[in-house]
Amino acid sequence: MKKIIITAAFALSFAITAAFAVESDKPETHDGSWKTRHGKVSKADESECLSCHIDRIACIDCHQDSKPRDHTSAYVYKGHALKAQWSRESCASCHTDSSFCDECHLIAAPSNHKRGWGGDLYNSDGSSTGRQGRHCTTGCHSLVASGALIFGNDRVTRGCKTCHQTLERNSGGVHPPNP
Amino acid sequence: MKRLKIPLVIYMVLFWSVFFCLNSFALEGGEYQTPNTWKRHYSVGGIKYSAGSVAPGGAEVALTAASRTVYRYFEDSLTEEFAYLRLKAGNIEAAGGDIAFNLYLRGGYASEKFEPETFSASRNGFYAERKDDLSALRVYQGNAVFEDIIPLTAVTLGRQYLSHIDTQLADGGNIDVSLFKKRLTLHALYALPVSFYATDPHTYIYGGGADASPSDFLRIRAEYQAYDDRTQEYRNDVIKARIDGKIPPGNLYLNYKRIDSANDIQAGAILDFKPVVEGLGGTVITASARTITDSYGEEVTLFLDPYSTSLGQEGKNTILAGEISQGIREWLAVSIGGEGKIIAGDADYAHRDFSRVYASIDLNGVFSPTIYIKISGDIWTAPKDGNLKEESTFQIGGEISWSLGDFALWGGTNFQKYRYYYPEEERTVFLAPSLKRFEEDARTFYLGGEYTLSGTGLTIGADISVVSSSVYSAYNNDFNDSMDTRAELMLNWVL
Numbered sequence: 001m002k003k004i005i006i007t008a009a010f011a012l013s014f015a016i017t018a019a020f021a022v023e024s025d026k027p028e029t030h031d032g033s034w035k036t037r038h039g040k041v042s043k044a045d046e047s048e049c050l051s052c053h054i055d056r057i058a059c060i061d062c063h064q065d066s067k068p069r070d071h072t073s074a075y076v077y078k079g080h081a082l083k084a085q086w087s088r089e090s091c092a093s094c095h096t097d098s099s100f101c102d103e104c105h106l107i108a109a110p111s112n113h114k115r116g117w118g119g120d121l122y123n124s125d126g127s128s129t130g131r132q133g134r135h136c137t138t139g140c141h142s143l144v145a146s147g148a149l150i151f152g153n154d155r156v157t158r159g160c161k162t163c164h165q166t167l168e169r170n171s172g173g174v175h176p177p178n179p
Numbered sequence: 180m181k182r183l184k185i186p187l188v189i190y191m192v193l194f195w196s197v198f199f200c201l202n203s204f205a206l207e208g209g210e211y212q213t214p215n216t217w218k219r220h221y222s223v224g225g226i227k228y229s230a231g232s233v234a235p236g237g238a239e240v241a242l243t244a245a246s247r248t249v250y251r252y253f254e255d256s257l258t259e260e261f262a263y264l265r266l267k268a269g270n271i272e273a274a275g276g277d278i279a280f281n282l283y284l285r286g287g288y289a290s291e292k293f294e295p296e297t298f299s300a301s302r303n304g305f306y307a308e309r310k311d312d313l314s315a316l317r318v319y320q321g322n323a324v325f326e327d328i329i330p331l332t333a334v335t336l337g338r339q340y341l342s343h344i345d346t347q348l349a350d351g352g353n354i355d356v357s358l359f360k361k362r363l364t365l366h367a368l369y370a371l372p373v374s375f376y377a378t379d380p381h382t383y384i385y386g387g388g389a390d391a392s393p394s395d396f397l398r399i400r401a402e403y404q405a406y407d408d409r410t411q412e413y414r415n416d417v418i419k420a421r422i423d424g425k426i427p428p429g430n431l432y433l434n435y436k437r438i439d440s441a442n443d444i445q446a447g448a449i450l451d452f453k454p455v456v457e458g459l460g461g462t463v464i465t466a467s468a469r470t471i472t473d474s475y476g477e478e479v480t481l482f483l484d485p486y487s488t489s490l491g492q493e494g495k496n497t498i499l500a501g502e503i504s505q506g507i508r509e510w511l512a513v514s515i516g517g518e519g520k521i522i523a524g525d526a527d528y529a530h531r532d533f534s535r536v537y538a539s540i541d542l543n544g545v546f547s548p549t550i551y552i553k554i555s556g557d558i559w560t561a562p563k564d565g566n567l568k569e570e571s572t573f574q575i576g577g578e579i580s581w582s583l584g585d586f587a588l589w590g591g592t593n594f595q596k597y598r599y600y601y602p603e604e605e606r607t608v609f610l611a612p613s614l615k616r617f618e619e620d621a622r623t624f625y626l627g628g629e630y631t632l633s634g635t636g637l638t639i640g641a642d643i644s645v646v647s648s649s650v651y652s653a654y655n656n657d658f659n660d661s662m663d664t665r666a667e668l669m670l671n672w673v674l
Contacts, residue, residue: 031211032541032553033504033514035221037465040449044423044430045398046342054241055267055281056340057228058218060319064375065285066224066247067304070574070593073253073663074621074648077300078597082570086533086561087520088486089469089498096347098481099377101489104307108299158491158528159602165488 027052039093063094077111081162105163211460211512211543213580214551216587219627220578223247223642226263227671239269242674253301253663258290276328281337283320289313300650301663308376317375319348332356341368343388343402344419344434347482348373351384364390372406372482381410382480388419398423408480415439415479428452429464438483441475441493460506465516470497490529496522512541526564535559549582568614570599576623585631593623621648629669640669 029041042049053059062068071080084091084101095101226245245263250256262285269279287305292313295301309315322337333355341347343366351370358365367387371380388402399422406415417438424431429450436443447467454461474494479487486493502516518535526532539555546552555578560571576593600614627642646663 025215026212028212030213030217031463031504032213032512032539032543032551033463033502033516034213036502036516037449037463040432040447040465040467041430043344043421043434044425044432044449054228055265055283055320057226057243057265057283060283061225062218062222064319066222068222069220069591069623069625069644070595072595072621072623072646072648073300074595074597074619074646074650076302077648077650078599078601078617078619079572079595079621082561082572082597082599083559084486084490085529086531086559086570087518087535088490088493088529089520092486095485097376098372098374098379098485100304100307100374101485102481103310103376104302104304105489107307107310108302111299113299161491162489 211506211541214549214582214587216582216589216629217551217580219589219642220580220591223627223667226265227638227673238271239267240674241265241267243672245669245671248668250666251664253661254295255293257293259305260288262286274328277326279324281320281322281324285317285319287315331358338373341370344400344421347384349384362392381408382482383407383409396425406480406483411480413478415483417483438475438479441471441473443469443471445469454506460509460512463504464502466501468497468499471495494522494524494530496520510542510544512543514539526567531561531564531567533559533561547581551580553578568600572597585633586628588628590626594620596620619648619650621646621650636673638671642667
């Protein structure tokens with residue numbers, strides 16, 4: 001009985017789909033690996049692409065409008081930072097807007113910036129302990145204090161600068177709380 | 180039940196083997212073209228284009244209205260609504276030439292400000308655009324093109340994608356003059372580049388260039404552009420040149436860019452070979468090498484290098500990349516690609532060696548002639564270098580599209596893993612924090628479909644995606660196991 005049902009299901013799915021031809025209005029070039037190749041091809045003669053992709057509507061859609069599937073919340077949390085550090089070129093095919101990264105970093109603080117991060121450390125009753133907040137041992141300050149010897153490559157401070165950069169861009173200094 | 184299992188497996192294998200044979204007939208002469216809705220695997224969005232129709236008098240008119248409603252449920256819930264409008268009127272005869280008007284807008288609206296308490300990563304690009312407001316409007320295009328009103332000249336005024344060697348969205352004017360039966364085009368432009376996320380009306384671009392095709396096999400372009408930042412009081416001079424050779428079986432290119440004193444040189448090839456062995460599919464090979472000879476980023480406008488504040492200067496480096504796609508059978512193709520970045524000088528935060536390897540298998544017309552399946556994997560590694568530790572990401576996934584006449588279905592799944600080091604938050608006895616190794620993962624599932632009401636130009640689509648990840652528990656145990664769910668409804672209407 002089970003076999004019959006399964007056979008029938010398969011046969012039916014085959015029959016349904018066989019009734020429709022593969023419908024693709026795309027040229028031959030648009031195969032499974034077109035995603036990684038199309039950009040390089042378009043550079044040779046973009047007008048060829050735009051004869052079908054009128055007024056770049058499709059290009060805008062993917063490159064600027066709706067984000068790729070891999071851009072999940074886990075990606076915003078860490079993935080984007082890692083990939084950007086290793087290969088900013090891979091972001092640059094789409095993220096050409098001058099202020100995209102910076103404008104978000106100016107308002108979206110990392111998850112570690114919760115209570116007790118800035119200012120002084122607090123006791124559970126809300127009174128100050130007189131000791132500085134956690135950020136102090138996590139980032140810039142401790143590096144300055146240690147002469148940046150342990151992380152000579154700047155791994156940690158540079159991470160803070162990613163967002164706390166406004167001053168740096170203008171005068172070479174970096175200091176919270178003003179990103 | 181138990182007894183049935185083994186015979187059932189054999190039975191299914193037999194069934195599919197017959198099926199595979201049948202299908203290779205069905206696809207005779209087929210290629211590896213993906214179905215029309217394949218782009219839904221890259222991103223859910225947007226608008227579909229239409230070529231438009233011809234109005235009385237020979238003018239072309241196109242109108243598209245679309246909307247996308249995104250309901251998101253995570254730590255908090257949020258609805259985002261996007262409305263798209265595209266209007267084009269072309270081929271309007273006037274003063275001996277043609278005029279075209281072009282408008283493309285997106286309005287976005289969020290149901291609330293969305294200020295997640297702890298997990299800031301639930302923010303998105305639209306949040307960065309609208310900031311404290313609930314809505315934001317983007318004008319992607321808003322221009323008028325005057326062709327041949329001045330003989331041999333096309334003038335574009337308004338918001339446009341300046342498309343010369345590179346593309347830049349800007350407000351302003353561009354003039355193209357075509358000579359020698361379009362074998363030579365000269366252009367000049369003056370514009371203000373556009374950002375959707377911040378307003379900076381202080382940088383001006385001006386410049387010009389030439390685009391020559393002395394033969395059908397050769398194209399040579401050269402350009403000069405100045406990015407004049409009037410608040411920072413500096414100007415970046417950019418020189419670009421590009422040579423494209425169309426030499427069968429493919430294209431060769433050489434691309435040069437000079438920003439102030441940094442040279443960025445890229446050479447590459449895209450080769451498309453016909454099958455060498457009967458029964459085998461064609462082969463596509465791409466290869467490129469790029470080198471940046473000097474660091475830049477200081478005193479460079481963000482319009483030229485948007486990453487200099489978040490990532491620091493781009494240092495000297497060389498990037499090699501290559502990919503090969505091989506058709507094996509009419510229903511089977513494989514591709515494998517890789518990329519490597521080799522830096523010069525000392526490695527640091529965002530200047531380090533990196534390599535990437537990816538591979539995929541395409542199954543076209545297996546199970547049913549209208550099913551396209553892709554299975555792929557992708558590994559990125561930044562190796563240990565001095566004080567920098569090895570970090571990597573890895574992903575594996577599958578995508579499937581099924582077209583059924585006016586219906587199309589798509590679905591996919593993806594598993595990602597991130598391995599990295601991040602400073603530990605706890606106070607330590609040492610002055611400097613220690614770096615802790617993290618290993619996080621994220622899984623994604625999505626399923627969607629769309630239906631085109633034939634003859635009406637109306638398409639209705641829906642898509643649901645679910646992300647579950649170990650990172651959600653990192654800063655808030657309350658949503659340890661919760662999932663980031665998005666449901667989208669798409670409507671598109673074209674005239």
